Amino acid sequence: MQDNGKHGSNATYEINRRCLVIRLNEELDHHNAVQIREKADRVIDRNHVKHIVFDFSESGFMDSAGIGVIMGRYKKVMFVGGKIAVTGVNSTVDRILRLSGLYKIIQKFDTVESALNFLNTK
Amino acid sequence: MDNTNRMVLEFESKSQNESFARTVIAAFAAAMDPTIEELADIKTAVSEAVTNCIIHGYPDCIGMITMRAFISGNEITIEVEDFGTGIEDIKKAMEPLYTSRPELERSGMGFSFMEAFMDDLEVESVVGAGTLVRMKKRIGKQPFIGLTH
Numbered sequence: 001m002q003d004n005g006k007h008g009s010n011a012t013y014e015i016n017r018r019c020l021v022i023r024l025n026e027e028l029d030h031h032n033a034v035q036i037r038e039k040a041d042r043v044i045d046r047n048h049v050k051h052i053v054f055d056f057s058e059s060g061f062m063d064s065a066g067i068g069v070i071m072g073r074y075k076k077v078m079f080v081g082g083k084i085a086v087t088g089v090n091s092t093v094d095r096i097l098r099l100s101g102l103y104k105i106i107q108k109f110d111t112v113e114s115a116l117n118f119l120n121t122k
Numbered sequence: 123m124d125n126t127n128r129m130v131l132e133f134e135s136k137s138q139n140e141s142f143a144r145t146v147i148a149a150f151a152a153a154m155d156p157t158i159e160e161l162a163d164i165k166t167a168v169s170e171a172v173t174n175c176i177i178h179g180y181p182d183c184i185g186m187i188t189m190r191a192f193i194s195g196n197e198i199t200i201e202v203e204d205f206g207t208g209i210e211d212i213k214k215a216m217e218p219l220y221t222s223r224p225e226l227e228r229s230g231m232g233f234s235f236m237e238a239f240m241d242d243l244e245v246e247s248v249v250g251a252g253t254l255v256r257m258k259k260r261i262g263k264q265p266f267i268g269l270t271h
Contacts, residue, residue, distance in 0.1 A: 026141075029137075029141060030140055030176070033227075061166075063170055064173075064232050067229035068227040091158070092162040095159075095162070099235075
């Protein structure tokens with residue numbers, strides 16, 4: 001439906017070995033969460049994704065709906081020993097991730113490249 | 123000098139209006155000269171309140187949401203109201219991690235964030251009539267400390 005990025009695509013999806021990189025282009029709220037969740041899960045299932053990187057370089061805001069998205073994807077990959085990383089987070093997003101306790105289960109990197117270097121050895 | 127201001131906004135309970143409501147409240151509150159962090163706090167709290175109206179207030183239909191804001195000196199009061207389902211047990215709804223809609227992958231942190239990011243939070247609800255969330259924040263106060271459990 002909204003796969004081809006024609007109509008206001010809110011994220012791009014890219015596979016690097018067994019990692020899925022989700023580059024968010026819009027604020028991660030409930031509106032965008034619904035689509036990202038569906039699309040991400042299709043990509044995860046089809047490509048046997050183990051690890052996921054959420055890149056916030058182009059997204060400066062998230063609320064509790066974003067927590068739900070990250071938690072939900074974590075539950076999906078944890079059974080295959082997968083890990084979740086976030087990159088490019090600004091202070092606003094960082095505070096939400098910190099307050100929610102998500103940093104207990106995910107890791108933060110400055111760049112997508114450094115996250116991939118770490119995850120692809122796991 | 124008159125340092126008060128007031129606004130009212132009405133919009134449909136469509137999820138694309140979450141970012142609309144955030145943008146409007148940020149523009150309105152900008153006159154108070156908030157820090158980036160204070161502005162993010164307000165936007166997050168409004169986002170949570172409006173999302174609640176959309177998901178819980180009007181689960182099966184599109185209804186109207188009203189957002190009112192009032193600035194008095196260094197304090198902003200924001201009300202977000204729906205005229206939908208209402209909340210049966212407000213105390214339970216406000217418990218951290220509680221969600222009445224687990225199938226929607228909600229984190230259950232909406233009210234916790236509103237409480238954490240604003241200075242004051244009140245919820246009034248009548249089952250079948252709707253829910254009103256009233257939040258206050260003082261700008262230029264002490265720095266944010268964190269969630270208390």
